[in-house]
Amino acid sequence: MARRGETIELAVLGLLHEGPLHGYELRKRLNLILGWGRLLSYGSLYPTLKKMLRERLITEVDSVPAPVTGRPRIVYRVTDAGTAEFHRLMAEVGPNAWEDDAFGIRFNFFSSTNLETRLRVLEGRRTRLEERLARVRGDLEGEQKRPVRSDHYAIELRRQRVEAVEREVRWLSDLIQAERDRQDERGTAPQTS
Amino acid sequence: MARRGETIELAVLGLLHEGPLHGYELRKRLNLILGWGRLLSYGSLYPTLKKMLRERLITEVDSVPAPVTGRPRIVYRVTDAGTAEFHRLMAEVGPNAWEDDAFGIRFNFFSSTNLETRLRVLEGRRTRLEERLARVRGDLEGEQKRPVRSDHYAIELRRQRVEAVEREVRWLSDLIQAERDRQDERGTAPQTS
DNA sequence: GTTAGCATGTAAGGAGTTACATGATTTT
DNA sequence: AAAATCATGTAACTCCTTACATGCTAAC
Secondary structure: OOOOOHHHHHHHHHHHHOOOEEHHHHHHHHHHHHOOOOOOOHHHHHHHHHHHHHOOOEEEOOOOOOOOOOOOOOEEEEOHHHHHHHHHHHHOOOHHHHOHHHHHHHHHOHHHOOHHHHHHHHHHHHHHHHHHHHHHHHHHHHHHHOOOOOOHHHHHHHHHHHHHHHHHHHHHHHHHHHHHHHHHHOOOOOOOO | OOOOOHHHHHHHHHHHHOOOEEHHHHHHHHHHHHOOOOOOOHHHHHHHHHHHHHOOOEEEOOOOOOOOOOOOOOEEEEOHHHHHHHHHHHHOOOHHHHOHHHHHHHHHOHHHOOHHHHHHHHHHHHHHHHHHHHHHHHHHHHHHHOOOOOOHHHHHHHHHHHHHHHHHHHHHHHHHHHHHHHHHHOOOOOOOO
């Protein structure tokens, strides 16, 4: 369950959920969401689209002839099966769902989900980050016993990283609180975009 | 030039540069440096060590029999060729050297480098991050022209990420300033660990 | 007595990149 | 006249993970 390749598939489904797009444009938007370092290549995107076509998650829209280049651009839209898969993946709680990319993609499409799912994703991410912090702090204690060689730069690197994670935890806590406030305002909300 | 697998090789060389270690212990230290999400598997580490052995970058130290487990642990140390390779990689300015992992590893072993190299790495990373920020800001302007659908969550995600990158840029700037101050104090410094 | 940690390794497979192939149009 | 952008696609390769195989000791 929860293959790794699902993260890109989820992003494609999410983007097409907002309207039909062709491959080239999809890649640009994808890179905006994945942002930071990762630049998805065509050699990865086009085969993924082909695969999703085969699985009937998306279909070709009656192709607009050709605007700029000689070759026609192929416009895709989600099928009903694709929409179902999108919602399934958004709500899924697999162990991969909290990694940086997977979390970022889910967060990006939060508007298309309900409050319950959002809370689950946000809290899951926070728990994951707190586990990491606990692990690092455990390591630090272990090192205090037998002084491993306290390297100035190595320590500074860890300090900066711990701070960044702590900051994200606070950010998540604020968001979780904001979602809970909404939850209180309306007992049952019509939240599905 | 600058294959991707060199990042782990560099980390191994850096750790062994501080003293001989066996595979199991190497993995633990590696995960401390790579930290955050990435957990290097044995299926990746042991073949890498074998490969580095073949390339004569490391050698087996006269194996300590066996402390806890039945099987002997194999202790490695760097060769002269390995040390040379370590310094070569640390100073290298290839396009991969500024990615998160590659930068983190180089930073972690800064104590084993000279001031010139440290400045090159820090400034390179900062330039890379500033390019990213410029790209994102360009995208934002492009979107203001034809309003793409301003999604609350998507905007919040980008805001948070931009802030994190801006924070790292400030961190880098402080470090660069600190290194420059040292540079001024001593015209020619004996900085090589 | 069962779980966690120590310790090394192999085989199969997944997810992605790089390099290649092709070619028109717009900007510099 | 060159470079960038538009637009799609394939083949080879790389790096890494997962799952498997093996077995001992310490802690709970």
